[in-house]
Amino acid sequence: MLRLGEKISAAEITPEAVYLERRRFMLGGAALALSALSGLGHAGCEHGNIPASSEPLTDIDAATHHNNYYEFSTDKKSVSRLAKDFNPRPWTVAVSGEVRKPKTYDIDELTRLVHPEERIYRLRCVEGWSMVVPWLGIPLCEVLRRADPTGKAKFVEFVSIKKPESMPGQRYASLSWPYTEGLRIDEAMHPLTMLVFGMYGKPLPNQNGAPLRLVVPWKYGFKSIKAIAQIRLVENQPLTSWSRSAPREYGFYANVNPAVAHPRWSQRRETRLGELSKRDTLPFNGYAEQVAPLYQGMDLVANF
Amino acid sequence: MPTLSRLAVIPRHIGKIKVLVLLAALSPVAGLGIDYYRDNLGFDPLDRITRSSGLVSLVLLLATLTITPLRHLLTGLMTRIHATHGKRLSDWNWLVKLRRTIGLLAFFYAAVHLLIYFWLDQGGSIEDVMLDLRERAFLAVGMLAFVMLVPLALTANNYMMARLGRNWRRLHRSVYLIAILSVAHFWMLTKVGVFAPLPYMFILTALLGWRLWYSWIPHARKMIDEGMEIPERAAGVYPVAQHENINKNPRREP
Numbered sequence: 001m002l003r004l005g006e007k008i009s010a011a012e013i014t015p016e017a018v019y020l021e022r023r024r025f026m027l028g029g030a031a032l033a034l035s036a037l038s039g040l041g042h043a044g045c046e047h048g049n050i051p052a053s054s055e056p057l058t059d060i061d062a063a064t065h066h067n068n069y070y071e072f073s074t075d076k077k078s079v080s081r082l083a084k085d086f087n088p089r090p091w092t093v094a095v096s097g098e099v100r101k102p103k104t105y106d107i108d109e110l111t112r113l114v115h116p117e118e119r120i121y122r123l124r125c126v127e128g129w130s131m132v133v134p135w136l137g138i139p140l141c142e143v144l145r146r147a148d149p150t151g152k153a154k155f156v157e158f159v160s161i162k163k164p165e166s167m168p169g170q171r172y173a174s175l176s177w178p179y180t181e182g183l184r185i186d187e188a189m190h191p192l193t194m195l196v197f198g199m200y201g202k203p204l205p206n207q208n209g210a211p212l213r214l215v216v217p218w219k220y221g222f223k224s225i226k227a228i229a230q231i232r233l234v235e236n237q238p239l240t241s242w243s244r245s246a247p248r249e250y251g252f253y254a255n256v257n258p259a260v261a262h263p264r265w266s267q268r269r270e271t272r273l274g275e276l277s278k279r280d281t282l283p284f285n286g287y288a289e290q291v292a293p294l295y296q297g298m299d300l301v302a303n304f
Numbered sequence: 305m306p307t308l309s310r311l312a313v314i315p316r317h318i319g320k321i322k323v324l325v326l327l328a329a330l331s332p333v334a335g336l337g338i339d340y341y342r343d344n345l346g347f348d349p350l351d352r353i354t355r356s357s358g359l360v361s362l363v364l365l366l367a368t369l370t371i372t373p374l375r376h377l378l379t380g381l382m383t384r385i386h387a388t389h390g391k392r393l394s395d396w397n398w399l400v401k402l403r404r405t406i407g408l409l410a411f412f413y414a415a416v417h418l419l420i421y422f423w424l425d426q427g428g429s430i431e432d433v434m435l436d437l438r439e440r441a442f443l444a445v446g447m448l449a450f451v452m453l454v455p456l457a458l459t460a461n462n463y464m465m466a467r468l469g470r471n472w473r474r475l476h477r478s479v480y481l482i483a484i485l486s487v488a489h490f491w492m493l494t495k496v497g498v499f500a501p502l503p504y505m506f507i508l509t510a511l512l513g514w515r516l517w518y519s520w521i522p523h524a525r526k527m528i529d530e531g532m533e534i535p536e537r538a539a540g541v542y543p544v545a546q547h548e549n550i551n552k553n554p555r556r557e558p
């Protein structure tokens with residue numbers, strides 16, 4: 001089991017591979033284009049204009065030791081330690097629901113579905129801190145497209161693993177387990193939305209959601225569910241873990257929005273990890289150009 | 305019990321004890337300063353310093369509230385073990401003198417806490433603070449607690465004690481409300497699924513329970529009245545008329 005994990009680190013995601021991939025990515029998303037061509041006869045995934053990032057990366061130590069991951073602990077400092085012995089192999093991810101081609105992937109099959117890309121995204125936590133991380137993954141669209149969603153697939157529900165024996169935080173009802181998240185189908189198909197299995201050129205550490213997590217850079221971090229076991233396409237808006245536990249605090253959309261305060265955290269400003277001062281938070285975490293059209297005509301204060 | 309009788313010399317060294325308390329209570333600030341220079345404040349340094357200053361303030365605030373029950377507890381304990389010293393409440397008056405030091409330190413930390421928030425979190429903009437106070441109720445509650453602490457800090461001196469007379473005690477009783485507001489502030493800022501304020505809430509509840517029992521139940525009051533704490537006396541300011549009768553009836557040793 002461990003062998004598989006090692007294999008992926010050695011063969012698939014060496015820093016050089018990442019570096020080359022990045023070059024390739026910057027040269028116009030060639031990998032995406034290729035994978036779109038090799039599509040299964042359905043509409044390919046859009047490339048979108050993935051914004052290039054010039055911001056300095058968050059220190060890897062910070063990004064991997066300051067974790068909000070209630071499955072292990074509500075204490076951000078303890079997660080990395082408690083997650084050390086979590087085994088992300090073997091692992092399967094079931095894609096099911098309103099699809100014509102449901103499929104259960106082995107994680108190593110899923111990560112090789114299309115050529116992985118490195119993308120540098122800002123991740124903004126609802127608690128008012130943020131980081132800039134080079135993620136390694138594939139667009140979620142590639143997986144959804146292969147499942148061939150039916151006309152009834154209006155939302156995508158994501159369900160994490162439930163394994164209280166190795167996830168000590170799950171022994172407490174701090175949230176309803178397994179952790180559940182959701183996106184509207186157009187959000188899920190958006191080119192910025194990624195399924196991630198690596199960061200900083202290495203396999204995703206346990207504390208950051210190994211073996212597979214979602215990254216939706218224009219939404220608060222809790223939408224970017226970790227340790228995904230199931231992806232279900234559904235007709236009705238799924239009830240997410242945080243909305244269930246505090247519906248007035250955590251909405252379904254959870255788009256980064258400086259104009260809508262959380263009762264405990266001001267959303268007007270944020271702290272980049274490691275910095276002592278704050279900076280202004282941008283609407284949609286700075287990805288408005290790419291994603292604002294998804295919400296045209298919607299009241300984003302009511303749909304927070 | 306010769307060792308215990310040495311307790312009797314403590315009041316003479318109250319100055320040194322105050323300095324020790326001061327140094328102990330300032331060590332968290334020194335620790336943060338050292339961590340700052342060593343770049344060791346963690347990945348979210350602003351959060352770290354905001355929270356530590358708030359927490360130390362709360363702990364010191366609760367410490368001021370334990371002084372009175374502690375004196376009663378120690379008096380009872382010493383009586384039970386037939387110690388040579390410490391069987392009278394007045395033997396523990398020196399603890400009351402520490403209360404002022406601790407209370408002022410609680411105020412100091414609350415002020416640091418507020419300044420960190422004002423300068424670093426809100427960039428020194430009063431306008432932003434006003435907006436934030438309206439957006440987040442826990443801040444308004446914290447602010448109320450701080451505003452209520454100001455008059456207490458300003459009157460924590462012998463001069464104001466003498467001037468205010470019995471009103472001084474009335475004024476300073478508001479510290480219970482301040483402590484309640486502080487714990488409420490802590491709960492309100494604590495996220496779902498986290499119970500960090502719980503121990504502080506328990507301690508505060510116990511202290512409030514003791515206080516209510518002490519001041520509302522007539523017989524309990526009578527039992528304790530003989531050695532009733534007189535902060536004015538402990539502070540060295542001589543008592544106002546209402547306390548005279550108590551001084552005339554010092555507790556008799558059995």
Ligand code: HEM
Nearest residue numbers: 355358359361362414418421443446447449450486490493
């Ligand atoms: C007597 C006055 C106050 C006391 C005793 C107090 C106490 C506390 C405590 C115990 C905490 C949590 C510490 C922890 O998590 O370990 C805290 C956090 C905090 N307090 Fe206060 N506080 C007071 C006044 C204020 C005021 C006046 C403000 C600002 C207007 C304020 C703003 C904050 C903020 C921003 C946090 C951090 C919240 C976070 O990190 O999410 N507090 N305070």
